[in-house]
Amino acid sequence: MATSAIGLFVDPHRALATAGRLKAAGFATIEVISPIPLEGADEVLGKKTSVxxxxxxxxxxxxxxxxxxxxxxxxxxxxxxxxxxxxxxxxxxxxxxxxxxxxxxxxxxxxxxxxxARLPAIRERAYVPEAAIDRFAVAVSCDDEECLDRAASLLRAAGAEEVRMAASRPTWRLPNEA
Known part of the structure; x- marks a missing residue:
């Protein structure tokens, strides 16, 4: 199971700049989780074509x-x-x-x-409740500890308010699962 390093930001421009630095550093799976649409996210993360x-x-x-x-x-x-x-x-x-x-x-x-739209959302992904309200999160999914430590240090260096390590999990659960 993949683990994610998640950095929380107050400023959306700093979150996008951090995502750009992480992409330039060679990380492949970068997600920006935002409560509002961000202008310029396509330029930073790459434009996704619609199928x-x-x-x-x-x-x-x-x-x-x-x-x-x-x-x-x-x-x-x-x-x-x-x-x-x-x-x-x-x-x-x-x-x-x-x-x-x-x-x-x-x-x-x-x-x-x-x-x-990935409905139902079966793939594993990081979730941060604060990113639905007033924070901007940059999540980097890593498979090994060295990659995770490097991503966390880059997030801290970019000025993340908080850096969390979270195991990615499916976004849906059966009612009887804990």
Whole structure:
């Protein structure tokens, strides 16, 4: 199980500067936990790209194919006299294709959002209650003691108000677990 060194800061700019120093020092897993959105966090920690648009795109493609296949398959399975018209006419089938494209695109967007938001949050992460109220926390996850000591010393040198060591834990628990 990974252990985190967590530094608490009063000033958001100092917390972001510390995160930048930690990233420059070679630490890979750095989190800034803040009660408000921080301007400039993307520049310091690196911009994270959203995968939701890919979920939407592939969901819409799947929905369009499924809609047309549903309409065409129904027309082929249950043949009706068409009076010289094609068995699979495109214009009327585009309506169901369009509707299924929208439906599957929306459903895939919701699923993509839940996955992107990490809901339910199963991965291990550090939690500091003060960071939800009035403090800014910089958490560095480490696997060995030497890395943990180096991160703690960098956090103290950067002016952290308090440095804590916390074992990362899953953010969800079953009701009967202590």
């Amino acid at each position: 939701i648009k890919r979920f939407t795109f592939f969901g819409a493609i799947l929905g369009g194919v499924a809609g047309f296949t549903l309409a065409a398959g129904t027309a082929v399975l249950y043949l009706h006299p068409t009076g010289g018209r094609p068995i699979i006419p495109f214009p009327p089938f585009l309506i169901i294709t369009y509707e299924m494209t929208i439906l599957f695109g929306i459903l895939a967007t919701v699923i993509g959002f839940l996955i992107s």
